[in-house]
Every structure is written in C-alpha cells, then in structure tokens.
Amino acid sequence: MTARQRVGRMAGSRGAGLVVLWLVMLITFGLWIxxxxxxxxxxSVLQFSTILALVTLGQTLVILGGGGGIDLSVGGNVSLxxxxxxxxxxxxVGVWLALAACIFAxxxxxxxxxxxxxxxxxxxxxxxxxxxxxYNGLALAVTGGAPISGIPQWFNWLGATTVFDxxxxxxxxLVPAIAVMxxxxxxxxxxxxxxxxxxxEAGARLVGVPVQRLRFSFxxxxxxxxALAGIVSTSWLLSARPDVGTNLELESLAAALLxxxxxxxxxxxxxxxxxxxxxxxxxRTGLQFANVNSIWQVGLVGxxxxxxxxxxxxxxxx
Amino acid sequence: xxxxxxxDGRFGRVMVVVARREVILVLxxxxxxxxxxxxxPYFLLGSNLVGVARNSIELLIVSLGMAFILxxxxxxxxxxxxxxxxxxxxxxxxxxxxxxEAVAILGPIVGIVLGCLSAVSVVYGRVPPIxxxxxxxxxxxxxxxxxxxxxxxxxxPGTLDPIVNGRILDVPVVLLVILALYLIGYVVxxxxxxxxxxxxxxxxxxxxxxxxxxxxxxxxxVYGMTGLLVGIAAVLYVGRYQNVETGVxxxxxxxxxxxxxxxxSTVTGGRANLVGTAVGVLLVQILQNGxxxxxxxxxxxxxxxxxLLIVTLVVDALIMRVRAQxxxx
Numbered sequence: 001m002t003a004r005q006r007v008g009r010m011a012g013s014r015g016a017g018l019v020v021l022w023l024v025m026l027i028t029f030g031l032w033i034x035x036x037x038x039x040x041x042x043x044s045v046l047q048f049s050t051i052l053a054l055v056t057l058g059q060t061l062v063i064l065g066g067g068g069g070i071d072l073s074v075g076g077n078v079s080l081x082x083x084x085x086x087x088x089x090x091x092x093v094g095v096w097l098a099l100a101a102c103i104f105a106x107x108x109x110x111x112x113x114x115x116x117x118x119x120x121x122x123x124x125x126x127x128x129x130x131x132x133x134x135y136n137g138l139a140l141a142v143t144g145g146a147p148i149s150g151i152p153q154w155f156n157w158l159g160a161t162t163v164f165d166x167x168x169x170x171x172x173x174l175v176p177a178i179a180v181m182x183x184x185x186x187x188x189x190x191x192x193x194x195x196x197x198x199x200x201e202a203g204a205r206l207v208g209v210p211v212q213r214l215r216f217s218f219x220x221x222x223x224x225x226x227a228l229a230g231i232v233s234t235s236w237l238l239s240a241r242p243d244v245g246t247n248l249e250l251e252s253l254a255a256a257l258l259x260x261x262x263x264x265x266x267x268x269x270x271x272x273x274x275x276x277x278x279x280x281x282x283x284r285t286g287l288q289f290a291n292v293n294s295i296w297q298v299g300l301v302g303x304x305x306x307x308x309x310x311x312x313x314x315x316x317x318x
Numbered sequence: 319x320x321x322x323x324x325x326d327g328r329f330g331r332v333m334v335v336v337a338r339r340e341v342i343l344v345l346x347x348x349x350x351x352x353x354x355x356x357x358x359p360y361f362l363l364g365s366n367l368v369g370v371a372r373n374s375i376e377l378l379i380v381s382l383g384m385a386f387i388l389x390x391x392x393x394x395x396x397x398x399x400x401x402x403x404x405x406x407x408x409x410x411x412x413x414x415x416x417x418x419e420a421v422a423i424l425g426p427i428v429g430i431v432l433g434c435l436s437a438v439s440v441v442y443g444r445v446p447p448i449x450x451x452x453x454x455x456x457x458x459x460x461x462x463x464x465x466x467x468x469x470x471x472x473x474x475p476g477t478l479d480p481i482v483n484g485r486i487l488d489v490p491v492v493l494l495v496i497l498a499l500y501l502i503g504y505v506v507x508x509x510x511x512x513x514x515x516x517x518x519x520x521x522x523x524x525x526x527x528x529x530x531x532x533x534x535x536x537x538x539x540v541y542g543m544t545g546l547l548v549g550i551a552a553v554l555y556v557g558r559y560q561n562v563e564t565g566v567x568x569x570x571x572x573x574x575x576x577x578x579x580x581x582x583s584t585v586t587g588g589r590a591n592l593v594g595t596a597v598g599v600l601l602v603q604i605l606q607n608g609x610x611x612x613x614x615x616x617x618x619x620x621x622x623x624x625x626l627l628i629v630t631l632v633v634d635a636l637i638m639r640v641r642a643q644x645x646x647x
Contacts, residue, residue, distance in 0.1 A: 070448065116628065116631075116632065120631075120632055120635045120636075121635060122631050122632070122635055123585045123586060125393070125448050125585055126575075126579070126585045126627070126631060127628065127631070129572065129575065129627070130624045130625075130627040130628040130631070131624065131628065132624070133569075133572055133620045133621070133623055133624030133627070134620070134621055134624030134625055134628065135624075136620060137617065137618065137619065137620025137621035137622075137623075137624060138621050140617045140620070141615065141617040141618045141620075141621055144615065144617065145617060247456075249452075250452060250453075250455075250456055253449065253452065254453075257449070263446055263449060293463075293464065295460050295463040295464055296460055296464070297460075298456045298457075298459050298460045299456055299457045299459070299460025299461065299464075300460075301453075301456055302452070302453040302454060302455065302456025302457040302459075302460070303453065303456075303457055304453075305449060305452060305453035305456070306439055306443065306445055306449065306450055306453035306454070309443065309445040309446070309449055309450075310439075310443050310445065
C-alpha cells in the first residue's frame with residue numbers, strides 16, 4: 001500500500017474521529033462562550049500552537065518509523081536548545097551564529113537518543129525516559145531554575161509580531177517546516193522507507209532499507225524541530241526559560257495519536273498530527289477563555305492521550 | 319533482545335549473571351559510600367545513614383511493584399502521582415480523625431483502584447502501557463492540584479505514628495513490612511505459577527497465552543499489586559511527613575524504574591531480580607544523599623539519575639553483545 005492510499009484510508013477512519021472531536025469542541029465553546037470566536041482568539045491559537053506543532057512533527061516521524069519509536073525527551077530538548085540560544089544572544093553573539101548553534105544543540109541532543117536507539121540497540125522508551133530526566137534536569141540545573149533574560153528587544157519580531165493577524169513564526173518557521181516534512185514523507189523515497197520500516201521492519205531491512213541509519217536520522221530531525229520550537233519560544237518570551245518544554249512530551253504524543261498516527265508505527269499522517277496539535281491548543285485556549293483552572297489541561301491532555309488510542313481500537317486497527 | 323529466562327536452557331547462565339549483578343551493585347554502593355565518606359564528614363554519621371534508609375522506604379516498596387510490571391514487559395509512569403492521589407485521600411482521612419485501622423486500609427484500597435485503572439486501560443483498552451500510564455500520570459497530577467487547590471495538607475495529627483515509629487522486638491515496624499513484602503514478592507516470583515506466568519508474559523506474550531496462561535488475570539495482578547504497594551507507600555509517606563504537598567511523588571516513578579533496571583530488570587520483560595532491585599534503590603538513595611552532602615545543588619539530582627539510567631542500559635547492552643559473541647564462538 002502506498003503512503004497516499006494510507007492517507008486516504010486514514011481520512012475514512014481515524015481522521016473522522018478527530019473531525020468529530022473538533023466539531024464537538026467548536027459547538028460546545030460556541031454555545032458556552034460565543035465571544036471566543038474572534039480574530040483575536042484565532043491569532044492567539046496560532047501563536048500558542050507553533051511550539052507544540054513543531055515538536056509534534058518530530059514526534060510523529062519518530063513514531064511512524066516503528067520499532068517502538070517514541071521521543072519523551074522533546075520537552076527537555078526544547079528547553080535546553082532555547083537556553084543555548086538565549087545564553088549566546090545575551091552574551092552578544094551574532095544572531096545567525098546563535099541560531100545555528102541552537103539548531104546544532106537540538107540536533108546533538110536528538111543524536112544522543114538516535115545513537116543509543118539505533119546503534120546501541122536500546123528501547124526508545126527507556127532511552128528517551130532517561131534523556132527526558134537528563135535534559136529537563138540539566139536545563140534546571142545549569143540555570144538554577146531561573147530564566148535567562150535580557151535578550152535584545154529586536155529579537156522579538158520572530159516570536160511576537162504578526163502579519164495580517166498571522167504570527168510571523170507561523171509563516172517563517174512552522175509552514176516551511178510542515179511543507180518540508182510533508183514533502184519528504186509523501187514525495188520522496190525516504191518517506192516510503194519510513195512507512196515501510198514502520199509497517200514491517202524485517203521486510204524493509206531485507207529489501208535494503210538502511211533501517212539503522214534512518215532511525216538515527218528520525219531522532220536527529222526530531223531534535224532539530226525541538227530546537228526550532230526553542231527558537232520560537234525564546235523569541236516570543238524574550239527569555240529562555242528552563243521549564244518551557246514542560247509537558248510537551250505528553251502533548252505531542254497526544255496530538256500525534258489524536259491525529260490518527262498508530263503508536264506501533266507505519267500508519268498515520270503529519271496532517272492529522274498537526275490537526276491534533278491544533279485541537280489541543282484550541283481546547284486549552286477555549287478553557288482559558290472560560291476561566292477554567294489551567295490545571296485541568298494536563299488532566300485533559302492525559303485523558304485525550306488514552307482516548308485517542310481507544311478511538312483507534314474502535315476504528316478497528318491493530 | 320528477548321530474554322525468556324523461564325523457558326530455555328539458558329536459565330542457569332542467566333542466574334549466574336543475576337547473582338553477579340547484585341554483587342556489582344553492592345560494590346557500587348560501597349564505592350559510592352567510600353567516595354562520599356572521604357568527601358564529606360557527615361556521610362557516615364549514624365543519623366545520616368538512618369536518614370538514607372528512611373528516605374528509601376517509599377521507593378523500596380514501589381520499586382518492588384515496578385519490578386513485577388517490567389517483568390511483564392509493561393511499565394507504569396503513573397505510580398508517582400498515583401501515590402500522590404492516595405496520599406491526598408489519606409491526608410483528608412487523617413484530618414477527619416479516622417481511626418488508625420481505617421486509614422491504614424484506605425491507602426491500599428485507593429492504590430488498588432488506581433492500579434486497576436492502569437490494568438483496565440492496558441488490558442481491555444489494549445493501550446500500550448507507556449501511553450496509558452503517561453495519560454493517567456497527567457490525569458492524577460491534575461486531580462491532585464484540583465483536590466488540594468494548590469494548598470498543602472499540613473499539621474496532621476499523629477494517627478499513623480504507631481506504624482511509622484512503632485517497633486516490634488526493637489525492630490522498626492516499617493522494616494518488617496518491607497522485608498515481608500519483598501519476601502512475599504520473592505516467593506510469588508520464584509516458587510508459584512503466578513510468578514512463572516509474570517516472567518513468561520514478558521518473555522513472549524503470545525507463547526504464554528497459547529500455553530494456557532491467563533494473561534489478563536496476570537496483568538491485573540501486577541498492576542493491582544503495584545497499586546496496593548503504592549497505597550502502602552502513601553500511608554507511610556503521610557505518616558512520616560504528616561503533610562501532603564502538591565508535588566508529592568514527582569520523581570518516584572523514574573526512580574523506581576531506574577532502581578529496577580539497575581537491579582537487572584529490562585523494559586523488554588521476562589526478567590526480574592528483587593534483591594537487585596532493593597540494592598538498586600539503596601544505590602539511588604546513597605547517590606542522592608551523597609550529592610547533597612558534597613554540595614551539589616539538588617537540581618542536579620534528575621540529571622544524575624537520568625544519566626545513571628542511560629549508563630546502566632549502555633553497559634547492559636554492551637555486556638549482552640560481548641556475551642552473544644562469546645556464545646557464538
């Protein structure tokens with residue numbers, strides 16, 4: 001089955017579930033707080049979504065590649081690479097060099113996961129659980145828990161300005177990232193390989209797919225996307241917070257699974273995952289509008305994480 | 319990667335490795351102790367060592383359950399915040415002046431209910447354990463905050479003192495409880511059909527099912543049992559600290575997983591080593607205590623534990639590879 005047929009079939013089954021969830025949410029909020037449907041809220045959802053959407057792209061790729069692929073270290077990676085950027089900017093390093101260093105840092109952090117998973121042959125779950133604590137802990141430890149502030153004001157244009165009510169980072173970072181990833185997954189041999197090894201790894205290996213090298217690259221790509229998220233958050237807040245990535249692993253997993261990606265790999269699309277990410281952020285924004293305690297959100301994300309897998313079962317897949 | 323220790327002829331050889339593992343862990347504990355003793359005059363003080371032991375209580379109890387879950391190739395991330403939920407319930411019960419017996423039973427009951435929630439989503443929902451328990455982790459975390467409304471339960475009366483500070487023949491009750499739990503766990507794992515079923519499911523679930531093992535009941539047992547242990551840990555936690563804070567149990571799950579894996583468990587299942595797990599807990603606690611004593615900020619704790627986990631796994635993987643080559647030759 002080709003990737004395209006897969007996407008088509010998904011639209012018929014799991015995608016439908018997410019669309020229903022979207023409708024339920026929109027109608028609920030529409031009746032509850034009609035004022036929520038304004039351009040301002042629309043902009044705010046876009047503003048808040050970029051970080052999660054970027055991370056979800058990487059998470060989805062890692063999961064699609066199968067072999068128990070999962071990246072729990074994304075949150076710590078976003079925090080740490082953001083700290084690298086903030087530190088360099090505060091110390092007067094040129095902006096392009098600082099951005100490059102940030103992306104490099106994200107790639108290295110991802111490569112650590114990739115090396116341990118693909119080369120040493122350890123389970124992704126336990127590797128990234130270890131790096132989850134290592135990265136999050138490192139971010140807190142090197143800063144002593146305090147944010148790095150004093151980043152030059154002008155850096156804010158990427159993260160906190162809009163063009164026709166659309167945040168600049170959506171246009172300059174998120175849309176290109178989605179376009180590149182979707183192109184790679186649906187139009188290139190690399191993308192076919194991802195689905196092939198996610199569906200049947202032994203088979204893919206036998207026909208010559210470089211499974212190890214691909215899997216290594218998934219984690220590096222996920223790391224780079226985390227660094228992009230770190231750039232957006234640093235530029236938006238004008239400070240690098242060591243806890244900015246908190247709960248991103250939970251949310252990105254929930255987004256990908258809500259979007260119809262099979263946790264066993266080989267099945268699902270980036271479009272669905274992005275739709276899942278926007279669902280979570282829209283839900284959160286709506287709840288904020290309705291003055292619901294923000295603590296509910298973690299619980300709701302957890303709930304949707306489990307629900308999304310259950311929905312997948314009902315849709316009749318493995 | 320798959321190690322089916324119950325079924326194949328390698329059982330004896332694996333046992334040899336297991337034995338060696340405990341020795342390595344004890345040596346590591348000793349090495350860490352010597353290191354910290356030379357770096358800090360406080361480490362070997364009786365009061366500090368007692369503190370290390372007391373701080374290990376909850377982790378020892380929860381890690382026992384984690385070893386069983388890992389043996390079935392499962393995992394439970396929700397034990398930490400689950401203990402938090404149980405602790406909140408216990409805290410309110412103590413505050414309402416429930417009698418000791420009622421409180422002591424309430425904790426385990428709440429724990430078993432939470433454990434069964436994990437089991438239901440893993441068994442009937444067929445949600446992968448990591449996803450199910452990660453979701454429950456988030457739900458419990460929200461529940462704790464919502465119930466407590468961001469405030470601590472503090473200044474609780476000493477209802478639980480007889481358990482926490484009590485002694486039988488001059489041996490602390492808590493120590494007896496822990497020894498009893500590990501003894502029961504050891505007997506169940508090594509000498510009962512249930513223990514064999516736990517290991518067999520981790521080794522190869524399909525084969526276990528085909529050979530007539532009740533996979534559903536066994537999984538309910540491991541998650542329910544872990545819930546029970548989490549409940550017991552919550553009772554002891556509330557009894558010791560006499561307050562319940564919003565961040566209770568935050569790093570418990572990771573520490574339990576690290577301790578079990580240090581002790582010889584694998585996430586791919588089929589192996590469990592309870593003595594190793596207990597010594598693993600001690601090593602984790604010695605390291606945490608020592609790092610505080612030599613003046614490393616407590617924020618580094620997570621880094622150290624995460625790094626310890628990864629190093630252990632890498633060493634395990636390398637040993638496995640070397641041994642595989644040795645067998646091939």
